[in-house]
Amino acid sequence: MTTMSTGAVLVLGGARSGKSRFAEGLVLGTGLSRHYLATGRAWDDEMQARIDKHREDRGPLWNTIEEPLDIVSTLEVIDGPANVVLVDCLTLWVTNLMMDEGRDLRAEFERLKAHAATARARIVFVSNEVGLGIVPENRMAREFRDHAGRLHQMIAEVANEVYFVAAGLPLKMKG
Amino acid sequence: MTTMSTGAVLVLGGARSGKSRFAEGLVLGTGLSRHYLATGRAWDDEMQARIDKHREDRGPLWNTIEEPLDIVSTLEVIDGPANVVLVDCLTLWVTNLMMDEGRDLRAEFERLKAHAATARARIVFVSNEVGLGIVPENRMAREFRDHAGRLHQMIAEVANEVYFVAAGLPLKMKG
């Protein structure tokens, strides 16, 4: 088990790479009061069932918060040295911001970066690396991966640790 | 030349990353009796020509076996301490299983994992990492990358060594 240092951590990985499970292990290792900030939205019953299943798997020792958009405000409310927060995941947050007309994504990213740099709670951010395939033909998909890539760079800059997870195995990129 | 330890090895990489060549080097380094388990199917003459060319390139010291589906049964037949097997590749196996109606992929994966954990022959599994691009719009493609990601985690768990290959260069993730 890798032990998590103080400050923010970024866990990047592909689809079904085991990144969330690795991030959960980091959270458990802290011994702090656990909060799970889910950015995913239940679009249908199947998605809701999956979310419920994940919550059940994590067990009763987690405080689960669902917030698709205003995650910085949520993080501010639970910011304290006795807390650890798992934010799962940043890429869904980016998607939600893009769907919510009129959002200034740069400003949102800066606000999250500023919070991550100074938070008293420990925060583990999980996110999908999506920029290692062919350039998507769809314009929205291209914009999405540009936003995601920029956000990863910003959070990695202030994070104390950054991991890249593949096949369930973490590779330490920073820290 | 990296020397291969005992047990199973997983070599992950992208398209044209040099993963198969790296895996072949691991096999040659063992000095054991070489078996090549090809999971790819020749759909047309062009594909058949490519398979024949690869076989010729490997030379006569390899025993080549073509098995698109029941690779565990094949591995059981050639399981012995004097043998080393290159399985090329797991992602094609997943594709073949998905095309073969009625297969229980979870059960197939568990069976392969159990074999890999206890095999007396050395086995080098080659597979494509496919989860680092944008979420595919095609449902089958999404299911495929979910299956592939899960299988990679399962094999990595029991493998003694795991490599990620890019630009022909191996990065050791485990071992």
Next chain:
Amino acid sequence: MTTMSTGAVLVLGGARSGKSRFAEGLVLGTGLSRHYLATGRAWDDEMQARIDKHREDRGPLWNTIEEPLDIVSTLEVIDGPANVVLVDCLTLWVTNLMMDEGRDLRAEFERLKAHAATARARIVFVSNEVGLGIVPENRMAREFRDHAGRLHQMIAEVANEVYFVAAGLPLKMKG
């Protein structure tokens, strides 16, 4: 700041991974006379504006050369021990070669590899890793990622250093 050794360097990364900024840092660290070889073509005013903005951002101490196709000839002209060249990027070069009918890409790649192996100037090649997503349905896209993957292996073979950049963080693969 990572210091660059003599010889060629390959910097691989995904979209918006921070690879170009990392490569620029390597170039600045050499203290040599800086050349920027841009392989991108301005297809429209928006692209031209972006190119102009990048050039302005780099500042007046860079000699910018735009060459979409014959980059080896260009590199030969500026080959000297007082120079460092940033080639940004190889994937655009591959695209341009594919669009330019009748080009023998293997021969072009061999010529670039031979130059990189013996150049007196230091050269930093930036390129997109594009082979870690789902197999593209588009045939041209499949050919493109095959070409890119082969070129990366060839340049990595003669490079003194190879980096994989994610979230702005470099991972040394070679050197």
